[in-house]
Amino acid sequence: MGCGGASVLQGAQSVLLVSLTLTCVGLVIVVVTNNNKTDPGTTPPSPPLYLIGLGRADCTGPPAEVPLMGYANAGQTAAGIHTRLFSRAFIVDDGRSRIVFVSVDIGMVSQRLRLEVLRALEQKFGSLYHRQNVLLSGTHTHSGPGGYFQYTLFMMSTKGYIKSAVQPVVQAIVKSVELAHENMRPGRIFRNSGKLEQSSSNRSPQSYENNPRDERDRFSEDTDKQVTVLKFTDGDGDGIGVLSWFAVHAVSMNYTNRLVSSDNMGLASLMMELDKNQGLPGEGRFVAGFSSSNLGDVTPNTRGPHCANTGLKCDYVNSSCPVGGTKMCMGLGPGVDMFESTRIIAENIYKKTKELYSTAVEEVRGSLHFAHQWIDMSNVSLPINSTHTVRTCKPALGHSFAAGTTDGGGDLNFTQGMVEGDPFWDGIRDDLVGQPSNETQDCHRPKPILFSTGEMSWPLPWHPTIIDVQMFLIGSVAVLAVPGEMTTMSGRRLRAAVKQELQVGGAFKDLEVVIAGLSNVYTHYITTYEEYQVQRYEGASTIYGPHTLTAYIHHFTHLSKAIRQDSVSDLDPGPEPPFFSSLFSLLPAAAADNKPANTSFGDVLDQVYPLYRQGDVASVTFVAGNPRHSGDIRDKTFVTVEKFDNNTQTWTVVHTDASWETRFHWLKGADRQSNATVEWFIPHGAPSGVYRIRHFGHYKEIKNFRPVILPYEGQSHHFTVAPSYYSAP
Numbered sequence: 001m002g003c004g005g006a007s008v009l010q011g012a013q014s015v016l017l018v019s020l021t022l023t024c025v026g027l028v029i030v031v032v033t034n035n036n037k038t039d040p041g042t043t044p045p046s047p048p049l050y051l052i053g054l055g056r057a058d059c060t061g062p063p064a065e066v067p068l069m070g071y072a073n074a075g076q077t078a079a080g081i082h083t084r085l086f087s088r089a090f091i092v093d094d095g096r097s098r099i100v101f102v103s104v105d106i107g108m109v110s111q112r113l114r115l116e117v118l119r120a121l122e123q124k125f126g127s128l129y130h131r132q133n134v135l136l137s138g139t140h141t142h143s144g145p146g147g148y149f150q151y152t153l154f155m156m157s158t159k160g161y162i163k164s165a166v167q168p169v170v171q172a173i174v175k176s177v178e179l180a181h182e183n184m185r186p187g188r189i190f191r192n193s194g195k196l197e198q199s200s201s202n203r204s205p206q207s208y209e210n211n212p213r214d215e216r217d218r219f220s221e222d223t224d225k226q227v228t229v230l231k232f233t234d235g236d237g238d239g240i241g242v243l244s245w246f247a248v249h250a251v252s253m254n255y256t257n258r259l260v261s262s263d264n265m266g267l268a269s270l271m272m273e274l275d276k277n278q279g280l281p282g283e284g285r286f287v288a289g290f291s292s293s294n295l296g297d298v299t300p301n302t303r304g305p306h307c308a309n310t311g312l313k314c315d316y317v318n319s320s321c322p323v324g325g326t327k328m329c330m331g332l333g334p335g336v337d338m339f340e341s342t343r344i345i346a347e348n349i350y351k352k353t354k355e356l357y358s359t360a361v362e363e364v365r366g367s368l369h370f371a372h373q374w375i376d377m378s379n380v381s382l383p384i385n386s387t388h389t390v391r392t393c394k395p396a397l398g399h400s401f402a403a404g405t406t407d408g409g410g411d412l413n414f415t416q417g418m419v420e421g422d423p424f425w426d427g428i429r430d431d432l433v434g435q436p437s438n439e440t441q442d443c444h445r446p447k448p449i450l451f452s453t454g455e456m457s458w459p460l461p462w463h464p465t466i467i468d469v470q471m472f473l474i475g476s477v478a479v480l481a482v483p484g485e486m487t488t489m490s491g492r493r494l495r496a497a498v499k500q501e502l503q504v505g506g507a508f509k510d511l512e513v514v515i516a517g518l519s520n521v522y523t524h525y526i527t528t529y530e531e532y533q534v535q536r537y538e539g540a541s542t543i544y545g546p547h548t549l550t551a552y553i554h555h556f557t558h559l560s561k562a563i564r565q566d567s568v569s570d571l572d573p574g575p576e577p578p579f580f581s582s583l584f585s586l587l588p589a590a591a592a593d594n595k596p597a598n599t600s601f602g603d604v605l606d607q608v609y610p611l612y613r614q615g616d617v618a619s620v621t622f623v624a625g626n627p628r629h630s631g632d633i634r635d636k637t638f639v640t641v642e643k644f645d646n647n648t649q650t651w652t653v654v655h656t657d658a659s660w661e662t663r664f665h666w667l668k669g670a671d672r673q674s675n676a677t678v679e680w681f682i683p684h685g686a687p688s689g690v691y692r693i694r695h696f697g698h699y700k701e702i703k704n705f706r707p708v709i710l711p712y713e714g715q716s717h718h719f720t721v722a723p724s725y726y727s728a729p
């Protein structure tokens, strides 16, 4: 989750609601590359082509008042749009089996979201797409609307279950699959991987260093630097899309951001798609998915944690500052502000991906396989030798969970690395939600339990116990759907175990294993047993106890074995997850709008200047309605920047609210009045000429005691963009 720590707020019935920080959920795809290229002796001379379909759909939800999902920061509600969010679907069929991989610009895929998507797919396609061959992975942006959860802890932190926020995501995922389904055609897949430096670093090195020395010595870095790409081409060899995996948290945008944003991974997608498609964001056939991986302990804030007040380094062990505590310790960089940091990280990932895409020659061949099971992760027992059995626990969060991370510290002065409880907070917890049972305390040791979520079921269970394990094999590439955020070393161990299992008997020689993070259901973090002992944020958020990773390795190995032995149909599906019917919502309906006297919605309050230079920011403010009144905003825009064409005497849209160059801010004032301020960061390459900015929205008014929603629009004066002073006239 959003690495945001916990904040206490006063709830409706003066119940103390503790809103927790879900730090940084991601999909982890682990790719292990084998240096040996395909053995020419075993390569069929004429490799079978796959059928490939790609699709993309806008999944942007209400950009106002809905809490952004990730940092669990109660004050961080949506107030506009920087970039739009998209679902990107990749379907591959080998004539016998079919798999669907979806990467979606979202904090994490929740169990509820997945179940709703599977139901909707069943309605549309019958039994074609199902729990076993559909894999949903989140990019882990921390700046997307929340509200798509059915477990209490997550509902608490995002104002419950928000139907208007869930529907667009469900419908967009289904639409992206539908588009992919409709454009399936013969094609080929090529794979490539390479190293990307200076775009990630470990935010809990102290935990990492607790892993055995001989294991650490096998790696030169404390995060995985590899970028793994699958290049998709049509039958003629023309590129039609790319899937890229890199392990880094999408937290370049920090918890002060209020604009809906796809963060670094989503921006990398936009950059690659704009490069290939031209046109506006979201247009064109080339689909570029940038997926999360084993990013649990990986930050994009590469200048490292510093005390915001003194500029000095934070304490290494507890990530705290002498004055101001945890909250003052922030990971920064590489840019001067969060926007520039987002752009730099996105550009790095995009450029490396493009390079690997352009040079990919190793063809992926062989048949497709998928395997899936539901597992009760709170109750796995595994013998580790003849005398000892280890087991997982009912879910619980430790004290350091409330500390958050250096990508967003908690408000309550908890520090990371706490292996002892704090009597004050333990007392509050006991009064509010009850004491953890001795059994759960023993099971999680040395974690001091803050919330024994597995023993909290009011009004609904606080955490899932039934989780999905799922994997795909696309020829020589295995994709593991990890339902949470694995740390670097956890991901390495899992990939190695799967690789070893699949290669038993000499099969799958040239195997690459990738972890797709934040897939299918959110269960916070997964650390190694050794990292768990340190109880930093990631260890405290490993909710099924110290042996969680061991259990995942066991179950993914089991799936791998079934694939290797061609016995997937014999796999026990496991216990079906619940689909709760009585979810609560704490988000009131959006109120009717007011406007200043003698104005109309869409009127300009602050006008543009007549002249700007390239590199300037043009800004205009309109009388606005609440964006929630615009309902389903997918494939629409609140903003256009338009250029006048002197030859045709018409206006052409050059940017929308999905563009990186525009920022649409919704500013809510007193008395139900609000403004929309549109900023256009005029690129250095913008052609000179005459432009205007337009804004579109809806407002609600009460007429004859009934609410009516009406559209409005406004536009700025025309203005001129001239070359910057530094370019030739």
Ligand SMILES: *[C@@H]1O[C@H](CO)[C@@H](O)[C@H](O)[C@H]1NC(C)=O
Residues within 6 Å of the ligand: 315, 317, 318, 320, 325, 415
């Ligand atoms: C963090 O650690 C430093 C030294 O290691 C110690 O002085 C400080 O009190 C600790 N802070 C907290 C809040 O635990």
Ligand SMILES: *[C@@H]1O[C@H](CO)[C@@H](O)[C@H](O)[C@H]1NC(C)=O
Residues within 6 Å of the ligand: 321, 322, 323, 324, 325, 326, 411, 412, 413
């Ligand atoms: C947190 O602790 C630090 C020192 O450890 C102190 O300076 C700061 O005021 C505390 N903050 C709060 C909100 O209690």
Ligand SMILES: *[C@@H]1O[C@H](CO)[C@@H](O)[C@H](O)[C@H]1NC(C)=O
Residues within 6 Å of the ligand: 254, 255, 256, 308, 330, 331, 336, 337, 338, 339, 408
């Ligand atoms: C977030 O980024 C802004 C700059 O864009 C910076 O001023 C602020 O201190 C950052 N906050 C945190 C908590 O990192």
Ligand SMILES: *[C@@H]1O[C@H](CO)[C@@H](O)[C@H](O)[C@H]1NC(C)=O
Residues within 6 Å of the ligand: 376, 379, 381
């Ligand atoms: C835990 O699993 C065991 C079998 O592995 C089973 O007998 C037992 O009923 C399960 N307990 C719960 C609470 O589900």
Ligand SMILES: *[C@@H]1O[C@H](CO)[C@@H](O)[C@H](O)[C@H]1NC(C)=O
Residues within 6 Å of the ligand: 384, 385, 386, 387, 388
């Ligand atoms: C089994 O593992 C436990 C825990 O690692 C260890 O203490 C014990 O000695 C082992 N027993 C055998 C027979 O290897």
Ligand SMILES: *[C@@H]1O[C@H](CO)[C@@H](O)[C@H](O)[C@H]1NC(C)=O
Residues within 6 Å of the ligand: 438
């Ligand atoms: C938990 O353990 C403590 C100390 O070992 C004991 O006093 C207490 O009765 C136990 N509680 C329960 C519910 O068993």
Ligand SMILES: *[C@@H]1O[C@H](CO)[C@@H](O)[C@H](O)[C@H]1NC(C)=O
Residues within 6 Å of the ligand: 597, 598
């Ligand atoms: C609104 O317009 C009316 C008529 O033009 C004028 O009398 C009134 O003073 C205006 N009110 C404000 C607040 O400008």
Ligand SMILES: *[C@@H]1O[C@H](CO)[C@@H](O)[C@H](O)[C@H]1NC(C)=O
Residues within 6 Å of the ligand: 646
């Ligand atoms: C636009 O076109 C008119 C004639 O059609 C011309 O006089 C004028 O200079 C043009 N303006 C620009 C900015 O090119």
Ligand SMILES: *[C@@H]1O[C@H](CO)[C@@H](O)[C@H](O)[C@H]1NC(C)=O
Residues within 6 Å of the ligand: 605, 606, 621, 667, 668, 669, 670, 673, 674, 675
């Ligand atoms: C809207 O813009 C006007 C004009 O700049 C300003 O006076 C007012 O405070 C703004 N309202 C809000 C809610 O930002």
